[in-house]
Amino acid sequence: MIINCKHLFILGLLMSTFISLPACKQAVELSQENNNEQAATNSIEQDNTTIITKDKSAYSVLITPRLSSLPLNQYFDMTVEVRSEFQKALPYSVDLMIDAGMRAHNHGMNVKPVIERISDNKFKVKGMLFHMPGEWFIEAAIKRGVMKNTLETTVDIPL
Amino acid sequence: MMPNTVHKTKFNRLLLFSIIIMTLFMISHTSFAIENSMPSFSDKEKAIIQSLASKPQAIQCDPTNRVSGNKKAIEFGQHLFFDKRLSGDGQLSCASCHDPKQGFAKHEKISDPRDSKHVKRHVPHLWGMAYNRWYFWDGRADSLWSQALFPLEDGAEMANNRVNLVKVILENKDLKKSYEEIFGEIPQSLKKADLTVAAKPHPKQPNYPEHQAWLALSEEEKGHINQVFSNLGKALASFEETLLAQYTAFDQFAQQLKNNTLHDEAEIAAISPLAAQGLKLFIGKAACINCHFGENFSDGEFHHSFLEKIDFKHDLGRYTAIKPLLNNEFNANSTFNDVDEHDKTYRNKLDYIYQNIEFRGQFKTPSLRNIALTYPYMHTGEFNDLAEVIDYYNNISDRMDETDHREILLTSLFLSEYEKKALLAFLNTLTDESVIDNIIGGK
Numbered sequence: 075m076i077i078n079c080k081h082l083f084i085l086g087l088l089m090s091t092f093i094s095l096p097a098c099k100q101a102v103e104l105s106q107e108n109n110n111e112q113a114a115t116n117s118i119e120q121d122n123t124t125i126i127t128k129d130k131s132a133y134s135v136l137i138t139p140r141l142s143s144l145p146l147n148q149y150f151d152m153t154v155e156v157r158s159e160f161q162k163a164l165p166y167s168v169d170l171m172i173d174a175g176m177r178a179h180n181h182g183m184n185v186k187p188v189i190e191r192i193s194d195n196k197f198k199v200k201g202m203l204f205h206m207p208g209e210w211f212i213e214a215a216i217k218r219g220v221m222k223n224t225l226e227t228t229v230d231i232p233l
Numbered sequence: 234m235m236p237n238t239v240h241k242t243k244f245n246r247l248l249l250f251s252i253i254i255m256t257l258f259m260i261s262h263t264s265f266a267i268e269n270s271m272p273s274f275s276d277k278e279k280a281i282i283q284s285l286a287s288k289p290q291a292i293q294c295d296p297t298n299r300v301s302g303n304k305k306a307i308e309f310g311q312h313l314f315f316d317k318r319l320s321g322d323g324q325l326s327c328a329s330c331h332d333p334k335q336g337f338a339k340h341e342k343i344s345d346p347r348d349s350k351h352v353k354r355h356v357p358h359l360w361g362m363a364y365n366r367w368y369f370w371d372g373r374a375d376s377l378w379s380q381a382l383f384p385l386e387d388g389a390e391m392a393n394n395r396v397n398l399v400k401v402i403l404e405n406k407d408l409k410k411s412y413e414e415i416f417g418e419i420p421q422s423l424k425k426a427d428l429t430v431a432a433k434p435h436p437k438q439p440n441y442p443e444h445q446a447w448l449a450l451s452e453e454e455k456g457h458i459n460q461v462f463s464n465l466g467k468a469l470a471s472f473e474e475t476l477l478a479q480y481t482a483f484d485q486f487a488q489q490l491k492n493n494t495l496h497d498e499a500e501i502a503a504i505s506p507l508a509a510q511g512l513k514l515f516i517g518k519a520a521c522i523n524c525h526f527g528e529n530f531s532d533g534e535f536h537h538s539f540l541e542k543i544d545f546k547h548d549l550g551r552y553t554a555i556k557p558l559l560n561n562e563f564n565a566n567s568t569f570n571d572v573d574e575h576d577k578t579y580r581n582k583l584d585y586i587y588q589n590i591e592f593r594g595q596f597k598t599p600s601l602r603n604i605a606l607t608y609p610y611m612h613t614g615e616f617n618d619l620a621e622v623i624d625y626y627n628n629i630s631d632r633m634d635e636t637d638h639r640e641i642l643l644t645s646l647f648l649s650e651y652e653k654k655a656l657l658a659f660l661n662t663l664t665d666e667s668v669i670d671n672i673i674g675g676k
Contacts, residue, residue, distance in 0.1 A: 147532055149582065180641040184534055184592075185585035201585030205534040206523060233281050233526055 117141070117227040125161065126214070126227045133168075133223055134161050135214045141229040147205050149185075156195040156216050167194035171215040176208055207233045271495070271506045272513050279490055281516045286487035287479035287528050292363055294474075298378050298467045299571040300415055301474060309411040310472030311672070313465065318401050318408075320391035327384065327391075327469065330356045333669050336606025337476055342614035349389035353548055355614030358607040361600035363474040364529035366582065370596045370612040371554035372535060375583060376570075378470035379563040382462060386433050394443055395462040396450075400428035402461065416464045420457045434562070459562070463569040478602040478665035483512070486662070504662045510652075511659025519626075519646055519656055524598045530663065535595035536640060539632040540613050543594035550612070551595040555588040605661050606669075619660050623653050 117126045124141040127134040136155040144150060156168050170189060175182035183203055190198045204210050213226045274282065300306035313319060314327045330344050331337045338358035345352040354370050362368070368380035384390040385398060402408045403419060413419060432446035439445075447455070485503035494500045502509065516522045524532050535551040537543065563569050566583055596612045610616040616625060625632075630645040648656065 147527070147534070149585070178642060181591060182589075184589075186587040186589075188584055201581065203585070205532050207526065208523070233284055233522065 115226055124227070126225050127159065127161075128225050131223055131225060132159055133157065133164075133216050133225065134159055135216075135225050136161070137212070137214075141212070141227065144202075144204060144229060144231060146207055146231050146233065147203070150202050152199045152202060153192070154197045154199055154214060156197075156214075164195050166218065169217040170197045170199075171217070172199050172202075173213045173215070174202065174204070174210055176206065176210055178209060179206065204231045207231050269506050271502060272510050274490065274513065278513065278516060281522065282487050282490060282512065284526065285483070285516075285528060285530065286491075287477075287481075287484045289477075289479050291528075292477070295363070295376060295378070295470065296572050297376050297565055297570045298470055300464075300467050300471050303415065303471060305411070306415050306468050306471040307475055308472075309415055310468040310470065312411065313408075313469055314472055316408075318405065319385060319393060319398065319465075321393040321397065325391050327381075330384075330390070331359050333672050336360075336603055336669070338607040340608060342609055345389065347389055347392065351389040354612045355609065357599065357612075358603065359473055359476045360478050360603045360607070361529040361531070362470075362476060364527070364531070364533065364600070365597075366533045367535075367558075367597060369554070371550045372597055373554035373557045374561065375558060375565050376470070376563075377473055378463065378466035379561060379569075381466040381469040381473070382563055385462075385465070394431045394433040395458050396428050396430060396432045396446075398465060399423055399458055399461045402465070403428070412461075412464070412468075415468065416461075419461060422453060423457050423461070426454055459569070463563055466563070476668060478663070478668065480667060481602065481665045482508075482662040483659070484665075486512075505658060507655050508658040508662045511655035511657065512662075514648070514652055514656050515659055518652070519648060520642065521626075521656075523642065525601050530601035530604075531598040533598065535592065535597055536643075537594040538596070538611070538643070539594075539629060539634070540611055540615065541594060542634060547594070548612075549593045551597075552588065552590070552592040555586060555592070558586070559583060601660065602663050603665065605664050606666070619657055620653070623648070623656055627653065 115126065115128045117124050119125075119140045119142060122140050122143070123136050123138045125134060125136050134157050136157060138153045138155075139150075152172075154170060154172065156164065156170060158164055172187060172189060173182065184205055185201050185203045187199050187201045190200065192198055209228050209230050211226055211228045213224055216223045216225070294302035314331075317323050317326045317329075319326060325346055329346060330339050332339060336358055337360065339356040342355060343352055344356045357370055362377050365377070366372075366375075368374040368377060369383075374380035374383065385393050386395065399419075402412050403424060409419070430446045430449075431443050432450060433443050434447050435441040435444035450458070482503045486509070489495050489500065489503060495502055504512070515525075524534075524536055526532060537550075541547040543549065558564060561567075564583060565572075568574075604610075605619065608616075608618055610619070610622050616622045626643075627646045627648050629643060
């Protein structure tokens with residue numbers, strides 16, 4: 075059999091497809107994962123509380139006061155309650171960590187809030203400070219044993 | 234050449250010349266027209282402008298200082314501010330570096346009155362101190378009164394010590410009378426004590442003679458000395474809180490916008506159209522508003538502006554200020570805080586600060602009120618005028634280093650020469666010298 079240029083071209087094409095397949099698969103998975111992250115988190119405001127939920131998460135988080143009322147460059151406290159995905163009381167207790175920052179600015183808060191437990195799944199988060207106007211993310215990390223779930227939402231802090 | 238052709242050539246030249254003249258006229262006229270046209274502001278922009286306007290009634294006294302806003306304390310504080318007896322050698326006062334004739338700042342890159350080589354930062358101006366959350370460029374003090382105590386004992390500045398300061402108050406009738414009218418009688422034990430020894434705490438240098446002398450004093454004496462010392466800071470702070478530039482041309486313009494009177498033919502805008510265009514840039518394209526917001530034109534927080542590299546050979550600003558702030562014997566957690574000890578409102582901001590690697594190279598955003606008076610600029614004092622500062626931010630991407638922790642939004646602005654001129658014109662509308670005139674006139 076004579077191997078000509080045409081055969082070499084087809085062989086090259088097959089090889090490059092084979093090599094790039096895992097990378098493509100990984101990229102698609104990553105993209106789906108990111109889409110899930112973005113699409114799955116919802117937040118709604120009810121009275122003075124913002125309820126954050128996330129698809130396929132075991133938890134929901136209730137933040138008081140509602141996020142749209144948070145002040146610019148003034149310390150504020152929040153009450154954060156962790157509930158089940160259907161916003162029912164949890165039959166066990168969890169730990170909570172709170173973080174916040176501005177992705178568009180590449181920085182977090184200039185403060186480290188103090189978290190005090192009020193009851194099994196209700197916490198007082200003291201000393202939050204959004205020192206610049208713009209979009210801030212708030213991330214609630216819920217820990218039970220070694221398992222950690224995070225719920226995140228964003229809030230626009232106007233001038 | 235035929236006569237007709239000559240005519241045609243002459244005509245063509247004349248036509249070309251006329252077109253050039255007309256074009257030049259139109260260009261100059263257009264730029265004149267742009268420079269003289271008042272920009273319109275959207276409702277959102279108008280709301281932002283109102284948030285920047287001064288609200289004199291809204292200023293609150295400092296609850297950690299029981300004599301904040303007290304008229305006698307303000308007068309005493311002003312007297313102390315200019316009094317050279319407060320320095321160790323009687324040569325310097327607070328006003329030596331915060332000179333009212335220089336906008337309560339100093340027109341020097343670095344002011345090092347004792348040639349100590351220890352002063353690394355430009356003298357900050359004192360405008361709008363009443364609004365601040367933290368003090369000094371790096372925020373190592375949490376109240377204006379505790380800040381005022383540092384320079385009194387700093388060897389590179391007034392180089393005094395707290396025992397001698399008590400002695401100065403006791404030995405000078407004018408100072409003693411004013412002090413006791415405001416803070417009550419100085420404890421008898423101090424009147425009888427030997428105050429000739431130079432003493433102050435110096436925990437980092439335990440063998441320092443002044444530190445040893447301080448340790449030798451009784452607890453009661455130390456407590457009383459610290460009480461008088463902190464009260465001097467409180468009187469100074471009461472005066473410094475009055476250094477406000479609230480009646481600027483910008484504030485008048487904001488009022489005109491609020492009253493919607495700029496359309497009246499008789500109404501003359503308080504700032505020029507060029508400055509108004511600069512204001513529009515300030516709250517828009519130039520993005521100055523991201524850090525310079527509120528009526529003090531400052532967020533009072535800390536940012537890295539790429540003036541110096543963030544390594545341990547350079548000034549790390551806020552990063553190195555956290556521990557001294559938490560250890561400061563006169564901070565809000567101390568017994569010298571006049572807020573009731575059960576009221577945590579004015580104590581707990583110390584509970585939330587921490588040392589974060591992100592804080593390296595960060596310095597406090599200065600107020601822009603009276604900024605035209607307080608050159609040179611930045612904590613390094615490296616820019617001689619505001620045009621240089623605008624140029625710096627306009628091309629800031631050139632100064633960034635890959636190792637810098639960046640505020641991503643802080644990138645070159647791509648302002649045109651005209652826009653830079655407009656921004657400068659706006660910054661010049663933030664001047665109000667009435668307080669300076671009153672102080673200099675009253676002295």
